[in-house]
Amino acid sequence: MTEAAPILFFDSGVGGLSVVAPTRALLPTAPIVYAADSAGFPYGTRTEAEIAARVPALLGRLVERYRPRLVVIACNTASTIALPVVRAALDVAVVGTVPAIKPAAAMSITRVIGVLGTEATVRQPYVDDLAARFAADCTVLRHGSAALVELAEAKLAGEAPDPAGVRRALDGLFGQPGGDRIDVIVNACTHFPLLEADMAAVAPPGMRFVDGGPGIARRIACLTAGQEWPAVPGGDTLVFTRLGERERRLAAALHSAHVEAL
Ligand code: DGL
Numbered sequence: 001m002t003e004a005a006p007i008l009f010f011d012s013g014v015g016g017l018s019v020v021a022p023t024r025a026l027l028p029t030a031p032i033v034y035a036a037d038s039a040g041f042p043y044g045t046r047t048e049a050e051i052a053a054r055v056p057a058l059l060g061r062l063v064e065r066y067r068p069r070l071v072v073i074a075c076n077t078a079s080t081i082a083l084p085v086v087r088a089a090l091d092v093a094v095v096g097t098v099p100a101i102k103p104a105a106a107m108s109i110t111r112v113i114g115v116l117g118t119e120a121t122v123r124q125p126y127v128d129d130l131a132a133r134f135a136a137d138c139t140v141l142r143h144g145s146a147a148l149v150e151l152a153e154a155k156l157a158g159e160a161p162d163p164a165g166v167r168r169a170l171d172g173l174f175g176q177p178g179g180d181r182i183d184v185i186v187n188a189c190t191h192f193p194l195l196e197a198d199m200a201a202v203a204p205p206g207m208r209f210v211d212g213g214p215g216i217a218r219r220i221a222c223l224t225a226g227q228e229w230p231a232v233p234g235g236d237t238l239v240f241t242r243l244g245e246r247e248r249r250l251a252a253a254l255h256s257a258h259v260e261a262l
Contacts, residue, residue: 005069011078011190031234034239038240044144045119051078056090059073071092095223099130099188100211101115101130104186107208118189121188122142145172148169149189151195166199174204192211238254239260240259243261
Protein backbone atom coordinates (compact mmCIF):
# COMPACT_ATOMS: atom_id res chain seq x y z
CA MET A 1 0.00 0.00 0.00
CA THR A 2 1.66 3.28 -1.10
CA GLU A 3 0.92 6.43 0.85
CA ALA A 4 -0.55 7.97 -2.31
CA ALA A 5 -3.28 5.29 -2.63
CA PRO A 6 -6.56 7.20 -2.30
CA ILE A 7 -9.83 6.52 -0.58
CA LEU A 8 -12.50 6.39 -3.29
CA PHE A 9 -15.87 7.90 -2.39
CA PHE A 10 -18.82 7.18 -4.68
CA ASP A 11 -22.28 8.75 -4.91
CA SER A 12 -24.75 9.74 -7.60
CA GLY A 13 -23.96 13.41 -6.95
CA VAL A 14 -22.61 15.70 -4.22
CA GLY A 15 -24.26 13.87 -1.29
CA GLY A 16 -21.17 11.86 -0.48
CA LEU A 17 -19.46 15.09 0.56
CA SER A 18 -21.38 14.74 3.84
CA VAL A 19 -19.33 11.59 4.41
CA VAL A 20 -16.07 13.10 3.14
CA ALA A 21 -16.26 15.98 5.67
CA PRO A 22 -16.14 13.86 8.87
CA THR A 23 -13.54 11.58 7.21
CA ARG A 24 -11.36 14.62 6.46
CA ALA A 25 -11.60 15.63 10.11
CA LEU A 26 -10.11 12.27 11.17
CA LEU A 27 -7.66 11.78 8.27
CA PRO A 28 -6.60 15.29 7.20
CA THR A 29 -4.01 14.24 4.61
CA ALA A 30 -5.81 11.24 3.10
CA PRO A 31 -5.80 11.47 -0.72
CA ILE A 32 -9.42 11.43 -1.87
CA VAL A 33 -10.99 10.57 -5.20
CA TYR A 34 -14.63 11.61 -5.19
CA ALA A 35 -16.69 10.05 -7.97
CA ALA A 36 -20.18 11.32 -8.81
CA ASP A 37 -22.31 9.37 -11.27
CA SER A 38 -23.68 12.51 -12.89
CA ALA A 39 -24.80 10.50 -15.95
CA GLY A 40 -26.93 8.27 -13.71
CA PHE A 41 -28.17 10.97 -11.29
CA PRO A 42 -30.61 10.83 -9.56
CA TYR A 43 -30.56 7.30 -8.17
CA GLY A 44 -33.60 7.69 -5.93
CA THR A 45 -36.12 7.45 -8.76
CA ARG A 46 -34.41 4.50 -10.49
CA THR A 47 -35.34 0.85 -10.19
CA GLU A 48 -33.48 -1.69 -8.08
CA ALA A 49 -32.37 -3.48 -11.27
CA GLU A 50 -30.87 -0.31 -12.73
CA ILE A 51 -28.88 0.46 -9.55
CA ALA A 52 -27.77 -3.15 -9.11
CA ALA A 53 -26.41 -3.22 -12.66
CA ARG A 54 -24.92 0.27 -12.80
CA VAL A 55 -23.10 0.66 -9.49
CA PRO A 56 -20.83 -2.44 -9.55
CA ALA A 57 -19.89 -1.79 -13.19
CA LEU A 58 -18.89 1.83 -12.50
CA LEU A 59 -17.03 0.95 -9.33
CA GLY A 60 -15.12 -1.74 -11.21
CA ARG A 61 -13.88 0.86 -13.70
CA LEU A 62 -13.09 3.38 -10.96
CA VAL A 63 -11.09 0.85 -8.93
CA GLU A 64 -9.14 -0.15 -12.01
CA ARG A 65 -8.29 3.45 -12.79
CA TYR A 66 -7.54 4.85 -9.30
CA ARG A 67 -6.37 1.75 -7.36
CA PRO A 68 -7.90 2.94 -4.06
CA ARG A 69 -6.96 1.48 -0.68
CA LEU A 70 -10.66 1.55 0.26
CA VAL A 71 -13.98 2.17 -1.47
CA VAL A 72 -16.76 4.06 0.30
CA ILE A 73 -20.22 3.91 -1.23
CA ALA A 74 -21.34 7.26 0.16
CA CYS A 75 -24.91 6.73 -0.97
CA ASN A 76 -27.73 5.03 0.92
CA THR A 77 -29.63 4.14 -2.25
CA ALA A 78 -26.66 2.35 -3.83
CA SER A 79 -25.64 0.71 -0.54
CA THR A 80 -29.04 -0.65 0.47
CA ILE A 81 -29.48 -2.14 -3.02
CA ALA A 82 -26.03 -3.08 -4.30
CA LEU A 83 -23.57 -3.45 -1.41
CA PRO A 84 -23.34 -7.30 -1.46
CA VAL A 85 -22.91 -7.35 -5.27
CA VAL A 86 -20.20 -4.69 -5.13
CA ARG A 87 -18.34 -6.51 -2.35
CA ALA A 88 -18.46 -9.75 -4.32
CA ALA A 89 -17.19 -8.03 -7.48
CA LEU A 90 -14.32 -5.95 -6.06
CA ASP A 91 -10.99 -7.01 -4.69
CA VAL A 92 -10.78 -4.12 -2.21
CA ALA A 93 -12.50 -3.35 1.11
CA VAL A 94 -15.88 -1.63 0.63
CA VAL A 95 -17.67 0.47 3.25
CA GLY A 96 -21.36 1.22 2.67
CA THR A 97 -23.73 3.87 3.99
CA VAL A 98 -27.01 2.68 5.49
CA PRO A 99 -29.74 4.57 7.37
CA ALA A 100 -28.66 5.50 10.92
CA ILE A 101 -31.72 3.91 12.54
CA LYS A 102 -29.73 2.38 15.39
CA PRO A 103 -28.36 5.69 16.77
CA ALA A 104 -31.75 7.33 16.17
CA ALA A 105 -33.46 4.69 18.32
CA ALA A 106 -30.88 5.30 21.05
CA MET A 107 -31.66 9.05 20.96
CA SER A 108 -35.46 9.08 20.65
CA ILE A 109 -37.52 9.89 23.72
CA THR A 110 -40.96 9.82 22.07
CA ARG A 111 -40.08 6.49 20.35
CA VAL A 112 -41.24 7.89 17.01
CA ILE A 113 -38.47 8.20 14.41
CA GLY A 114 -38.66 9.71 10.94
CA VAL A 115 -36.54 8.18 8.17
CA LEU A 116 -35.99 10.60 5.32
CA GLY A 117 -34.34 9.07 2.26
CA THR A 118 -34.81 8.67 -1.44
CA GLU A 119 -37.92 6.89 -2.72
CA ALA A 120 -35.76 3.88 -3.61
CA THR A 121 -34.09 3.69 -0.19
CA VAL A 122 -37.20 3.93 1.96
CA ARG A 123 -38.81 0.95 0.21
CA GLN A 124 -35.82 -1.38 0.71
CA PRO A 125 -36.15 -4.56 2.83
CA TYR A 126 -32.76 -3.50 4.27
CA VAL A 127 -34.58 -0.65 6.03
CA ASP A 128 -37.30 -3.02 7.36
CA ASP A 129 -34.50 -5.14 8.74
CA LEU A 130 -32.71 -2.22 10.44
CA ALA A 131 -36.00 -1.06 11.98
CA ALA A 132 -36.82 -4.57 13.25
CA ARG A 133 -33.34 -5.13 14.68
CA PHE A 134 -32.60 -1.76 16.23
CA ALA A 135 -35.90 0.09 16.69
CA ALA A 136 -38.42 -2.64 17.43
CA ASP A 137 -40.02 -0.56 20.20
CA CYS A 138 -40.27 2.56 18.00
CA THR A 139 -42.70 3.66 15.33
CA VAL A 140 -40.50 4.19 12.27
CA LEU A 141 -42.12 6.51 9.72
CA ARG A 142 -40.52 6.84 6.28
CA HIS A 143 -40.64 9.34 3.48
CA GLY A 144 -38.81 9.46 0.17
CA SER A 145 -38.01 12.87 -1.32
CA ALA A 146 -36.45 13.51 -4.72
CA ALA A 147 -36.98 17.26 -4.21
CA LEU A 148 -34.55 17.43 -1.29
CA VAL A 149 -31.86 15.74 -3.38
CA GLU A 150 -32.24 18.44 -6.04
CA LEU A 151 -32.23 21.19 -3.40
CA ALA A 152 -28.97 19.85 -1.95
CA GLU A 153 -27.32 19.73 -5.38
CA ALA A 154 -28.43 23.29 -6.08
CA LYS A 155 -27.23 24.48 -2.67
CA LEU A 156 -23.71 23.15 -3.28
CA ALA A 157 -23.72 24.85 -6.66
CA GLY A 158 -24.46 28.14 -4.83
CA GLU A 159 -28.27 28.40 -4.83
CA ALA A 160 -30.01 28.96 -1.47
CA PRO A 161 -32.73 26.34 -0.82
CA ASP A 162 -36.35 27.53 -0.83
CA PRO A 163 -37.62 27.07 2.78
CA ALA A 164 -41.13 26.22 1.48
CA GLY A 165 -39.68 23.37 -0.58
CA VAL A 166 -37.78 22.02 2.42
CA ARG A 167 -40.91 22.30 4.56
CA ARG A 168 -43.01 20.42 1.97
CA ALA A 169 -40.53 17.53 2.04
CA LEU A 170 -40.62 17.36 5.85
CA ASP A 171 -44.42 17.44 5.77
CA GLY A 172 -44.19 14.05 4.04
CA LEU A 173 -43.06 12.75 7.44
CA PHE A 174 -44.94 15.01 9.84
CA GLY A 175 -48.21 14.56 7.91
CA GLN A 176 -48.30 10.80 8.55
CA PRO A 177 -50.30 9.40 11.49
CA GLY A 178 -48.04 9.83 14.55
CA GLY A 179 -45.76 12.17 12.61
CA ASP A 180 -46.36 14.99 15.10
CA ARG A 181 -44.51 12.89 17.72
CA ILE A 182 -41.27 12.47 15.72
CA ASP A 183 -38.31 13.72 17.75
CA VAL A 184 -35.42 12.36 15.63
CA ILE A 185 -35.02 12.44 11.86
CA VAL A 186 -32.63 10.01 10.20
CA ASN A 187 -31.02 11.64 7.20
CA ALA A 188 -31.02 8.42 5.18
CA CYS A 189 -29.72 10.03 2.01
CA THR A 190 -26.20 11.45 2.01
CA HIS A 191 -27.47 14.60 0.30
CA PHE A 192 -29.67 15.53 3.25
CA PRO A 193 -27.08 16.42 5.93
CA LEU A 194 -26.03 19.17 3.50
CA LEU A 195 -29.50 20.67 4.16
CA GLU A 196 -29.61 20.01 7.90
CA ALA A 197 -29.57 23.68 8.90
CA ASP A 198 -32.31 24.40 6.34
CA MET A 199 -34.42 21.55 7.71
CA ALA A 200 -33.85 22.54 11.33
CA ALA A 201 -35.06 26.06 10.47
CA VAL A 202 -38.50 24.81 9.36
CA ALA A 203 -38.87 21.74 11.66
CA PRO A 204 -40.51 21.86 15.12
CA PRO A 205 -38.05 23.30 17.67
CA GLY A 206 -35.73 20.77 19.27
CA MET A 207 -35.92 18.28 16.39
CA ARG A 208 -32.74 16.20 16.26
CA PHE A 209 -31.08 14.86 13.11
CA VAL A 210 -28.73 11.94 12.70
CA ASP A 211 -26.85 10.51 9.73
CA GLY A 212 -24.28 7.82 9.04
CA GLY A 213 -21.36 10.16 8.16
CA PRO A 214 -19.52 10.32 11.50
CA GLY A 215 -19.84 6.54 12.06
CA ILE A 216 -18.54 5.81 8.56
CA ALA A 217 -15.59 8.15 9.11
CA ARG A 218 -14.68 6.21 12.29
CA ARG A 219 -14.99 2.94 10.38
CA ILE A 220 -12.69 4.26 7.62
CA ALA A 221 -10.13 5.38 10.21
CA CYS A 222 -10.30 1.97 11.87
CA LEU A 223 -9.91 0.02 8.60
CA THR A 224 -6.91 2.13 7.55
CA ALA A 225 -5.25 2.26 10.98
CA GLY A 226 -1.49 1.79 10.71
CA GLN A 227 -1.38 2.65 6.99
CA GLU A 228 0.92 5.35 5.60
CA TRP A 229 -0.51 8.75 4.59
CA PRO A 230 1.12 11.70 2.82
CA ALA A 231 2.70 14.27 5.15
CA VAL A 232 0.60 17.13 3.74
CA PRO A 233 -2.79 17.23 2.03
CA GLY A 234 -2.64 17.07 -1.78
CA GLY A 235 -5.44 18.19 -4.09
CA ASP A 236 -8.37 15.81 -4.21
CA THR A 237 -9.72 14.49 -7.51
CA LEU A 238 -13.34 14.92 -8.56
CA VAL A 239 -14.58 12.46 -11.19
CA PHE A 240 -17.87 12.70 -13.08
CA THR A 241 -19.41 10.06 -15.30
CA ARG A 242 -20.67 12.94 -17.46
CA LEU A 243 -18.70 16.15 -17.41
CA GLY A 244 -20.94 18.89 -18.76
CA GLU A 245 -21.60 22.55 -17.98
CA ARG A 246 -23.46 21.75 -14.75
CA GLU A 247 -20.63 19.57 -13.44
CA ARG A 248 -17.99 22.16 -14.32
CA ARG A 249 -19.95 24.82 -12.39
CA LEU A 250 -20.21 22.48 -9.43
CA ALA A 251 -16.49 21.68 -9.52
CA ALA A 252 -15.73 25.41 -9.55
CA ALA A 253 -18.06 26.00 -6.57
CA LEU A 254 -16.28 23.19 -4.71
CA HIS A 255 -12.82 24.56 -5.60
CA SER A 256 -11.78 21.14 -6.87
CA ALA A 257 -8.11 20.82 -7.75
CA HIS A 258 -8.51 18.06 -10.36
CA VAL A 259 -11.65 17.37 -12.34
CA GLU A 260 -11.90 14.34 -14.62
CA ALA A 261 -14.47 12.39 -16.65
CA LEU A 262 -14.72 8.62 -16.25
N1 DGL B 1 -27.08 10.51 -2.15
C1 DGL B 1 -27.88 9.40 -2.47
C2 DGL B 1 -28.32 8.60 -1.26
O1 DGL B 1 -27.67 8.63 -0.24
C3 DGL B 1 -28.80 9.38 -3.65
C4 DGL B 1 -29.45 10.62 -4.16
C5 DGL B 1 -30.07 10.41 -5.54
O2 DGL B 1 -29.30 10.34 -6.49
O3 DGL B 1 -31.31 10.28 -5.63
O4 DGL B 1 -29.29 7.89 -1.30
